[in-house]
Amino acid sequence: MAAQGPSRRDRVRQATLAEIRAVARKLLIEQGPAAVTINAVAREMGMSGPALYHYFAGHDELVGAVTADFFRELTAVVEAARDSCPPDEHGRRLLAACRAMRGWAITHQAEFGWVFASPNTAERRPDSPRELAGRDFEQVFLEEVAELWKARPFPVPAPGELHPSIAEQLRVYADSSGVDMPVEAVHVFLTCWIRLYGLLCMEVLNQLSFAYSDLEPVFEECLREMIPKLGLDYDEATSSR
Amino acid sequence: MAAQGPSRRDRVRQATLAEIRAVARKLLIEQGPAAVTINAVAREMGMSGPALYHYFAGHDELVGAVTADFFRELTAVVEAARDSCPPDEHGRRLLAACRAMRGWAITHQAEFGWVFASPNTAERRPDSPRELAGRDFEQVFLEEVAELWKARPFPVPAPGELHPSIAEQLRVYADSSGVDMPVEAVHVFLTCWIRLYGLLCMEVLNQLSFAYSDLEPVFEECLREMIPKLGLDYDEATSSR
DNA sequence: ATGGTTCCCTAATGGCAGTAAGGAAGCCTC
DNA sequence: GAGGCTTCCTTACTGCCATTAGGGAACCAT
Numbered sequence: 190m191a192a193q194g195p196s197r198r199d200r201v202r203q204a205t206l207a208e209i210r211a212v213a214r215k216l217l218i219e220q221g222p223a224a225v226t227i228n229a230v231a232r233e234m235g236m237s238g239p240a241l242y243h244y245f246a247g248h249d250e251l252v253g254a255v256t257a258d259f260f261r262e263l264t265a266v267v268e269a270a271r272d273s274c275p276p277d278e279h280g281r282r283l284l285a286a287c288r289a290m291r292g293w294a295i296t297h298q299a300e301f302g303w304v305f306a307s308p309n310t311a312e313r314r315p316d317s318p319r320e321l322a323g324r325d326f327e328q329v330f331l332e333e334v335a336e337l338w339k340a341r342p343f344p345v346p347a348p349g350e351l352h353p354s355i356a357e358q359l360r361v362y363a364d365s366s367g368v369d370m371p372v373e374a375v376h377v378f379l380t381c382w383i384r385l386y387g388l389l390c391m392e393v394l395n396q397l398s399f400a401y402s403d404l405e406p407v408f409e410e411c412l413r414e415m416i417p418k419l420g421l422d423y424d425e426a427t428s429s430r
Numbered sequence: 431m432a433a434q435g436p437s438r439r440d441r442v443r444q445a446t447l448a449e450i451r452a453v454a455r456k457l458l459i460e461q462g463p464a465a466v467t468i469n470a471v472a473r474e475m476g477m478s479g480p481a482l483y484h485y486f487a488g489h490d491e492l493v494g495a496v497t498a499d500f501f502r503e504l505t506a507v508v509e510a511a512r513d514s515c516p517p518d519e520h521g522r523r524l525l526a527a528c529r530a531m532r533g534w535a536i537t538h539q540a541e542f543g544w545v546f547a548s549p550n551t552a553e554r555r556p557d558s559p560r561e562l563a564g565r566d567f568e569q570v571f572l573e574e575v576a577e578l579w580k581a582r583p584f585p586v587p588a589p590g591e592l593h594p595s596i597a598e599q600l601r602v603y604a605d606s607s608g609v610d611m612p613v614e615a616v617h618v619f620l621t622c623w624i625r626l627y628g629l630l631c632m633e634v635l636n637q638l639s640f641a642y643s644d645l646e647p648v649f650e651e652c653l654r655e656m657i658p659k660l661g662l663d664y665d666e667a668t669s670s671r
Numbered sequence: 672a673t674g675g676t677t678c679c680c681t682a683a684t685g686g687c688a689g690t691a692a693g694g695a696a697g698c699c700t701c
Numbered sequence: 702g703a704g705g706c707t708t709c710c711t712t713a714c715t716g717c718c719a720t721t722a723g724g725g726a727a728c729c730a731t
Contacts, residue, residue, distance in 0.1 A: 198677075198728075205678095228718060239720075240679050248719065305635055306547035313636070324640060352647040362641040379641055383648075387628030390637065394546055395554070396627065399565060400603040400620055406593040407624075439697075439708075446709095469687060480689075481710050489688065677728075687718065694711075701704085 206244055208234060213255045218299045222307070227251065252307050253319040259300045260322035266293050267329055279337035280426030283419070284412060286330060287385055291408050294389050302393045324366075327382070331368055334378045334419065338370050343420030345373035381415045447485055449475060454496045459540045463548070468492065493548050494560040500541045501563035507534050508570055520578035521667030524660070525653060527571060528626055532649050535630050543634045565607070568623070572609055575619045575660065579611050584661030586614035622656045 212233045216224045227248050228238040245251040270289030274281040294301040304323075313320060337343065351359075351373055359372040359379070368375065388411055391397050392404045401407060416423045453474045457465045468489055469479040486492040511530030515522040535542040545564075554561060578584065592600075592614055600613040600620070609616065629652055632638050633645045642648060657664045 196729090202677090226718060227720085237680060238718085239681085239722095242720075243678060305637065320640075327640065352651065354644060354647050355642075355651075358642050358644065380651075383629060383632060383638065384625060386637065387632050388624060390631055390635070391624060391628050394631070396546065396631065397624065399561075399568065401596075401599050403595060403599065406596050410593065410596075410621075437698090443708090467687065468689085478711060479687090480691095480712090483689075484709060673731085675729085675731100678726085680725080681723090683722080684720085685718100687716100689715085689717105691714080692712090695709085697706105697708075699704105699706080701702100 202244075209241065209244055209251070210255055210258055213251060214258070214300070217255070217303060221299070222303055225252070225255070253313075253317050256304055256307055257318040257322040259297075259304055260319070260326045263290065263293050263301075264322070264326045264329055266290075267326070271329070271333060277340065278426075279333065279340060280416065280419075280421035283330070283333055283337070283421075284416070284426050286333060287412055287415075290385075291389060291405075294393060295405075298393055301389070305390055305394060328366065330382060331366065331375075331378060334374075335368050335370050337419060337421075338374050341420060343374070343377065343418070345371070345377055348373065351376060377418055381418060384411055384415060443485075450482065450485055450492070451496055451499055454492060455499070455541070458496070458544060462540070463544055466493070466496070494554075494558050497545055497548055498559040498563040500538075500545055501560070501567045504531065504534050504542075505563070505567045505570055507531075508567070512570070512574060518581065519667075520574060520581060521657065521660075521662035524571070524574055524578070524662075525657070525667050527574060528653055528656075531626075532630060532646075535634060536646075539634060542630070546631055546635060569607065571623060572607065572616075572619060575615075576609050576611050578660060578662075579615050582661060584615070584618065584659070586612070586618055589614060592617060618659055622659060625652055625656060 209230060212230050213225050216229055216233065227241050227245075230251070231238045231241050241251070245254065267286045267289045271282045271286040274285050276282075348371075355376060356372050359375050363370065363372055363375050370378075385408075388404070388408060392408075397404060413423050416426060450471060453471045454466050457470055457474065468482050468486075471492070472479045472482050482492070486495065508527045508530045512523045512527040515526050517523075589612075596617060597613050600616045604611065604613055604616050611619075626649075629645070629649060633649075638645060654664050657667060
């Protein structure tokens with residue numbers, strides 16, 4: 190007798206779900222975001238359009254699921270890069286994670302761009318898979334910095350030096366994300382995050398092509414500026430020791 | 431006899447063009463980017479859909495024209511703010527321009543977000559009105575920094591210290607934009623630009639709402655970090671002297 | 672076997688971009 | 702001022718889209 194696993198029906202369903210998302214991604218890559226339609230995905234699979242409604246409540250949900258996939262894949266890539274460095278070398282781990290993020294972004298421009306400017310940029314419920322996966326992704330960096338903070342605290346603004354409004358907002362955020370750092374350290378982290386992620390955002394949305402054709406050295410310089418803010422040494426973190 | 435101005439026909443046509451763009455903007459603000467369709471705009475004006483094709487070659491061109499309008503309006507607002515400060519106080523002028531940019535961005539979130547994630551983020555010809563207006567906008571900041579450089583050069587990396595690839599890319603850019611600064615100074619400018627504009631980009635695309643609800647103080651802090659890079663004093667530039 | 676569940680289909684609605692063809696109105700020249 | 706050209710706008714149409722409704726077939730548990 191077979192092990193009491195998921196039923197055959199369940200397995201087929203999961204396979205279909207996976208195929209739908211794979212086809213959606215293929216269409217995105219090959220023909221752009223606008224080509225990711227319920228009908229086109231179904232057609233590509235040899236199904237009728239309405240059949241897909243047994244798997245996704247509508248176009249928005251499909252878009253959200255695909256976006257969540259991208260976040261999960263990106264998270265895995267970044268975690269793998271991070272874990273290719275020893276657990277105590279936080280500088281190297283962070284740099285590896287950041288570079289892996291950009292590496293994925295430029296080798297998967299369609300996917301990364303989709304994350305920022307997906308068809309439904311607006312109405313997002315905070316409990317959607319998309320948002321959960323997005324927070325998980327960001328959490329990878331946050332936790333690595335928290336580890337760093339625990340092992341070797343970096344310089345932060347003195348309590349009270351922070352703008353009161355920022356301090357209050359970050360208190361809420363730190364509570365909700367359950368990270369164990371003072372808000373001042375969270376602020377330093379987010380400042381770095383905004384610069385890195387913002388640079389990628391602009392790169393991928395073609396907002397910098399008027400001046401740059403290759404932003405790799407700009408990104409690297411951004412890292413070089415970021416690393417000392419976390420009390421780390423760029424050369425040390427870059428060299429293989 | 432009337433002055434030899436544009437013919438009546440021309441005037442009517444210009445008025446219709448203006449109304450189309452105004453209605454498109456109204457739809458964007460009231461119902462989001464997806465509501466800006468040829469048909470909806472025409473309906474709102476009491477016209478049939480196909481009639482709009484006498485004014486715009488297609489949906490993409492309409493989108494581009496509206497985007498160009500936004501850039502032009504933003505440019506005017508930023509220029510006005512800049513010119514409200516004396517011509518020789520470059521620090522105050524720059525700060526005023528930056529704050530005006532964010533002010534417009536948050537009071538016109540729909541429009542500013544549209545600039546980044548308009549329906550046709552992809553294929554953009556460099557001679558489209560959208561691109562021209564976009565470069566004019568960015569030029570406002572570039573030129574103010576160039577003035578500053580002429581009046582009181584700020585510290586820049588030594589020649590050769592810059593990554594060769596960046597130097598080469600910026601040489602091309604500096605030539606094409608006809609600005610009279612060494613590439614090292616252009617690099618400092620673009621570094622600042624990327625931070626400011628990137629922050630706004632992320633804010634407006636809702637990429638930071640997981641942590642922040644009000645980014646005004648974050649933006650202000652960004653300015654505070656930026657200003658010394660241009661050899662200016664934040665307090666001096668902020669105070670009214 | 673049977674009854675419910677799941678899956679998928681066709682049909683249909685209404686909206687979209689864009690094309691085609693024709694009518695009316697303005698304008699310009701002879 | 703009469704024809705003729707241009708411009709503007711219309712309706713009709715194609716083919717796409719999202720989504721809903723309803724029905725048939727396969728599957729599964731009892």
